[in-house]
Amino acid sequence: MQHHVVLRIVCKLLIPLILLFALYVQFHGDYGPGGGFQAGVIFGAGFILYGIVFGLRSVQTVAPPPVVVMVSCAGVLLYALVGVAGPMMGGNYLDYSVLLDDPVAGQHLGIILIELGVGLTVASTMTALFYAFAERR
Amino acid sequence: MLFAIFSLLSAAVFVTLDAVDVAFTEAAVGAGISTILMLATLAVTRTREERAHRLKPLAWVATVFTGAVLLYGTMDYPQVGDPTAPAHQHVAPRYIQQSGEEIGIPNVVTSVLASYRGYDTLGEVTVIFTAGIGVLCLLGPVITLFGKREKD
C-alpha cells in the first residue's frame, strides 16, 4: 500500500469530509433525512476506509479496540439510561416529555440523546466488526 | 462487487419510493460495509469452485411453486400508492398530523423511531450490540479489555 499515492491522498482528503458528513447527519437528523443509524454507518465506513488504505495498525492507534468496544457498550447504556430518566422524573420508561419543563423541548432533548446513543453503538460496532474480520488475515 | 451495485440500485429504488432515510442507510451499509465484510470472508476462506454448479430440479420446483403462491397472494393487494390502502389508514395519519405538535421536529421518521417506537429501537440497538459481541467472540480473542492481545 506504500505506492498508491493517488489513493492515499484522495483518502486523506475524503476521510475528514466523511466524518464531518456523519456528524452532520447525526445532529441534523431531526430536520432532514438522517439520524443515529445512518450517521453510525457513515462514521464506521470512514474508519474502515482508513483501515483499508493505511493498514489495520494505524487505524487501531486512532481507535484502539478496547475503546471501540467500550464506546459500543456506552451507546447502549446511554440509550437505556435516558429511558430510566423518564420514571425517575415521574413519567413512563422512554417518555421524554418529562425531561424538561416544556414537553416538546423535553422530547427534542430525549431524541438527541437517544440518537447519540444509537450513533455511538452503530459506529463502534461496525468498526469492531471490521477489526474482527481484518485480524483474521 | 455485483452485490455492492445491487445495494446501490436498491437505494435508488428507495429514493423513488420517498424513503430517503432508508436509502441513506442502504447506500452506506450495502455498498460499503457489508461488501467489505463479504470480501474479507472470501479472502480468509479458501474459495474454490471444484464442482460445477448443477441445476437442482427440486429446489427449482420449490422456488417456482413459492413464486406462484406469492403471485396468487398479491392479486387482491392494493395498488402502489393507493391512499385507501389499509397501510395508510391506521397509525400513520396520526403520526403525520400529531408529531409536529407533540415532538416538534419535522422529520417524522426520526420522531417515530426515537420517541413513539423507542422500545423497538432500544431492542434493535441491543441486537446490533449483541451481534457485534458475538462476532468478536467467534473470531477469537482479538480484543481483551486489559490490553493484552492474544493470537490463537
Place this chain on the structure above:
Amino acid sequence: MVHFNYWVVIVLIMTGLYVVMAQTNLVKKVLGLNIFQVAVFILYISVGKLAGGTAPILAAGFDRYANPLPHVLILTAIVVGVATTALALALVIRIDKAYGTIDEMEIEELDKEQE
C-alpha cells in the same frame, strides 16, 4: 401493471430462495439470504408509498407524506441485517477453520467419515 412492485419483490424472493436452497457454498447462501432480505425491504417500502406524496419530513406546502412507519422498521432492519450478516460470516470463517472447506456437501462427507 398495477402490481409491478410485488412482482419485483417476488422475483427477488425467488432468486434468494433458489440461491439458499441450491448453492452448497456457505458464503453464497449468506448472499442469497441478503437478496431475500432486500426483497422484503422493497416490499415494505413500496407499501408505504403514497401516490403524490413526498418524503415524510414535515414542510410547509405539502400535505401528503409517505407512510413513515415502514421506513422506521426497515431503517433499523438494514443495520440489524448487516450485523447479523457479519455474525453469519463469522460462523462461516469458524466452519472453514474447523473443516477446511465452506462447501456444505464436503462438510457432510467429513462428518460421515468421522462417525
